[in-house]
Amino acid sequence: xxxWHWYIYIIECLDSTYYxxxxxxxxxxxxxxxxxxxxxxxxxxxxxxxxxxxxxxxxNEARKREKQIKDxxxxxxxxxxxxxxxxx
Numbered sequence: 647x648x649x650w651h652w653y654i655y656i657i658e659c660l661d662s663t664y665y666x667x668x669x670x671x672x673x674x675x676x677x678x679x680x681x682x683x684x685x686x687x688x689x690x691x692x693x694x695x696x697x698x699x700x701x702x703x704x705x706n707e708a709r710k711r712e713k714q715i716k717d718x719x720x721x722x723x724x725x726x727x728x729x730x731x732x733x734x
Contacts, residue, residue, distance in 0.1 A: 660692030
C-alpha cells in the first residue's frame with residue numbers, strides 16, 4: 647500500500663459544466679485551477695467551486711475511477727455529487 651492518498655475531484659465551472667481530475671493535494675490543485683494554471687478545460691470554462699471528491703490509496707485505481715467519471719454524462723455526475731448515486 648502506498649503512503650500517498652489520491653483524490654478524484656469534480657469542479658463545477660462558471661458555465662455549469664463539470665471538470666473531473668485527480669490529485670494528491672486538493673488545496674494546491676484548487677489554487678491552480680482558481681489562478682487558471684490548472685487544466686486547459688478550467689482555464690477556458692472558469693472555476694466556480696469544488697463540488698465532490700473521493701479518496702483512493704492506489705494511483706492506478708484512482709485513474710480508473712477518474713476515467714469512469716469523465717465518461718459519464720452530466721446527469722450521472724450530478725447524481726454522484728448530490729449523493730443519489732452510490733459509489734460503486
